[in-house]
Amino acid sequence: MANFSKSSVPQFSVEVYQNEFLPEGGRDVNAIITVTSTGGGTTGGVPLADGAPAAARVAGRAPGAAVVLMVDCSGSMDYPPTKMRNARDATAAAVDTLRDGTRFAVVAGTHTAKDVYPGNGQLATATPGTKAQAKEALRRLSAGGGTAIGTWLRLADRLLGASEVDIRHGILLTDGRNEHESPEDLRAALDSCAGRFTCDARGVGTDWEVKEVTAIASALLGTADIVADPAGLAADFTRMMENAMGKEVADVALRLWTPVGVEIVFVKQVAPAVAELTGRRTVAGPRAGDYPTGSWGDESRDYHVCVRVPEAGIGQEMLAARVSLILPPPPDDGVPQTLSQGLVRAVWTDDTAASTSINPQVAHYTGQAELAQVIQQGLDARKSGDFGGATAKLGRAVQLASASGNADTAKLLSKVVDVVDAATGTVRLKARVAEADEMTLETRSTKTVRVKK
Numbered sequence: 001m002a003n004f005s006k007s008s009v010p011q012f013s014v015e016v017y018q019n020e021f022l023p024e025g026g027r028d029v030n031a032i033i034t035v036t037s038t039g040g041g042t043t044g045g046v047p048l049a050d051g052a053p054a055a056a057r058v059a060g061r062a063p064g065a066a067v068v069l070m071v072d073c074s075g076s077m078d079y080p081p082t083k084m085r086n087a088r089d090a091t092a093a094a095v096d097t098l099r100d101g102t103r104f105a106v107v108a109g110t111h112t113a114k115d116v117y118p119g120n121g122q123l124a125t126a127t128p129g130t131k132a133q134a135k136e137a138l139r140r141l142s143a144g145g146g147t148a149i150g151t152w153l154r155l156a157d158r159l160l161g162a163s164e165v166d167i168r169h170g171i172l173l174t175d176g177r178n179e180h181e182s183p184e185d186l187r188a189a190l191d192s193c194a195g196r197f198t199c200d201a202r203g204v205g206t207d208w209e210v211k212e213v214t215a216i217a218s219a220l221l222g223t224a225d226i227v228a229d230p231a232g233l234a235a236d237f238t239r240m241m242e243n244a245m246g247k248e249v250a251d252v253a254l255r256l257w258t259p260v261g262v263e264i265v266f267v268k269q270v271a272p273a274v275a276e277l278t279g280r281r282t283v284a285g286p287r288a289g290d291y292p293t294g295s296w297g298d299e300s301r302d303y304h305v306c307v308r309v310p311e312a313g314i315g316q317e318m319l320a321a322r323v324s325l326i327l328p329p330p331p332d333d334g335v336p337q338t339l340s341q342g343l344v345r346a347v348w349t350d351d352t353a354a355s356t357s358i359n360p361q362v363a364h365y366t367g368q369a370e371l372a373q374v375i376q377q378g379l380d381a382r383k384s385g386d387f388g389g390a391t392a393k394l395g396r397a398v399q400l401a402s403a404s405g406n407a408d409t410a411k412l413l414s415k416v417v418d419v420v421d422a423a424t425g426t427v428r429l430k431a432r433v434a435e436a437d438e439m440t441l442e443t444r445s446t447k448t449v450r451v452k453k
Contacts, residue, residue, distance in 0.1 A: 010037040010248055010296060012325050014342035017361035020317075021347050021354040027308050028265065029320045031344045032361040032451075035293070036300040037249070064165035066103035066123055067244055068156040068197075069094055070172040073108040076207060077143035077175055083205065083230045084143045087173060090233035092135045094171065097241035098126040103163045106134055109152035109172075110145030111180040115159065123163050146180035149216070150189030157193045166250040167295055168197035170220070171240055173233070175204045178212050186212070190219040195251075198222045198294045200240050203443070204230050206435045210442045218275060221294035226443045228436035246297035252339070253290035254303060255324040260287070262320060263308040267291050270365040271302035274372045274446040290326060302450070304365050309346045317347040364404060364451035371400040371409065375445035379416075379438065382429065391417075391429055399425030406449045412441040 018031035069091050077084045091106065098104055103123035108116045117137040118124040124134065152172065160168040178186055193199075199220035203213045204227045217224035227236050254277075256264060269275040281289040293301070307321050325339040349355050378393030394417050401410040402422035410422070415437035417427040 010298065011039045012037050012252075012296075012339040014323060014325060014340040016323070016342040016344060017359055018344060019354075019357050019359040019362070020345040021349045021351070021357070022309075023352070023355040024314055024348060024350065025311055026348065026355065027311060028306060029309055029344060029346050030304065030306050030359070030362045030366075031321075031323075032270070032359070032365055033254070033303040033305055033323050033342060034300060034361075035254070035303065035325060035340075037296045038298055064101065064103065064163075065099075065167040065169065065245070065247065066160050066163045066165045067098065067169045067171065067241070068105045068107055068123075068159050070107045070109050070113075070152045070156055070170060071138075071141065072110075072147065072174040072176070072204075073141055073143055073145065074110050074147045074176055075144050076147075083175060084141070086230035086233045087204065088138045088141055090173070090237040092138050093234040094237040094241040095126075095131050095134045095138075097238050097245065098131065099245050100126050100128075102126040102245070103165060104134070105156075105159050106137060107152055107155055107159075108141055109147070109149065109174070111148045111151075112145070113148075113151040113155035115155060116141065121159070121162075123159055147174065147176050147178055148181040148185070149174060149178045149212070150181050150186040153189045153193050153199070153216075153220075156199075157196055160197045167244075167247050168250075169244045169247070169295070170197055170199035170222075171237065171244070172199055172201045172216065173204060173237075174201070174208055174213065176207050177209045190216065194219050195292060200224075200244075202227055202233075202236060202240075203439070204228075204233060206439055210439055214443060214446075221275075221292060223273075224443055226436070226440050228440065243297070247295035248297055249327065250295045251328050252293045252296055253284075253326045253328070254293055255284055255288055255290050255326045256281075256305065257288040257322040257324070258307060259319060261310040264289070264321075265306035265308055266304070267306075268304050268369065269293075269301060270304045270368060271448045271450050273448060274369050277303075284326070302361075302365065304362070304369070305344065307344065312346075312348050314348050314350045317345065320344045320346040361451050365448070367400050367404050368406070368448040371397055371404070371406065372446045372448075374400070375409075375413075375441060379442050379445075382416075387429055391427060394429070395425035395427040397425075398422050398427050404449060405452070408447065408449075409441075409444070412437070412444060416441055 015034040106117040117134045124130045200222040201216040214224040266278045277291040284290045321344040324341045327337040374393045382390035420426040
């Protein structure tokens with residue numbers, strides 16, 4: 001459990017769900033790791049600000065947060081003109097949601113990036129006065145120019161990096177494709193910013209590229225979504241900012257330690273959305289690696305860990321992995337903090353019933369990960385004209401969504417296919433599909449539902 005001494009600081013817990021029993025010769029061990037953060041919030045009625053080094057949090061000092069809002073101001077934002085107005089209003093609503101004391105800036109993004117507030121290459125501190133000034137600067141924004149999102153992210157990184165806070169967050173809005181820089185330039189910017197700040201990305205309208213926006217959110221451990229109707233931007237921006245203001249602990253890592261001879265097959269987040277973490281491992285000592293989870297408020301997330309153990313005889317048992325939540329050390333103290341731990345075990349048995357039983361949590365999230373995959377494959381097949389392949393994949397998606405109780409995804413699928421029999425995955429592709437419906441399904445395909453415990 002967490003060693004934090006103040007009740008106002010979140011307490012972390014780790015629960016492990018698995019079937020530890022393997023048949024003779026069995027080697028793959030699967031476990032769902034549920035991480036829960038609770039009890040953060042206020043001290044003496046004063047909201048605890050985001051971030052700050054661990055020592056500051058334990059001492060009860062108010063930590064700090066910084067947010068940069070990146071607003072697409074490319075020429076396409078003028079078509080229709082209401083889009084730019086909605087973007088200005090949404091950003092103003094997000095500014096209103098900033099907690100006093102939060103550091104912030106507004107960046108106008110075109111084929112270049114411009115710090116439009118406070119405009120001095122630094123961050124402002126949120127007060128009633130600076131919020132009013134920021135909203136005045138927003139009113140002067142106009143559309144014109146191209147789109148080079150990597151430049152926006154690099155400017156946000158410079159602004160956030162100059163502020164001595166732990167919680168660094170970006171909110172990015174775009175309405176078009178990233179046409180004024182190469183995919184390699186955007187990837188380089190994402191690689192440069194990864195681990196330095198988190199970022200929520202939103203596509204407004206239907207002229208943007210889903211894979212670009214979801215790649216930004218994935219690389220920077222944020223959320224991605226579509227706001228098909230620009231009129232919905234203000235409500236969405238307010239929710240995003242409220243969520244950012246609720247973060248209280250930054251840079252938490254999931255550390256996986258494995259004994260000699262154990263291989264890591266994969267590590268992925270499976271709730272509230274599927275996110276691949278396997279390739280993001282950083283070495284953390286002998287046989288240990290850290291996987292980034294970003295910032296936390298009061299919330300719960302699930303992770304699927306699969307490891308491959310050496311073969312062993314009937315009756316043998318071993319520790320297959322130790323999972324820890326790690327907070328990096330503050331600059332003046334070289335000791336990382338262990339917030340909570342859980343153990344993954346392997347036991348070899350000749351009891352067939354025990355070794356063939358699939359843990360309900362593992363089964364559920366294996367299905368949810370497949371659901372995200374077959375939606376993507378089905379939509380790609382549909383776009384390429386492979387209607388038979390699209391029907392098969394999207395039919396399997398309907399079957400998985402129905403079986404797991406993922407009603408939201410089932411509803412999105414019903415806008416793309418006519419469902420004949422959900423239980424068997426029998427569907428027909430719709431002849432006409434609204435572009436917004438197809439993009440919404442693709443953007444939200446990784447969202448999952450929790451297993452019913």
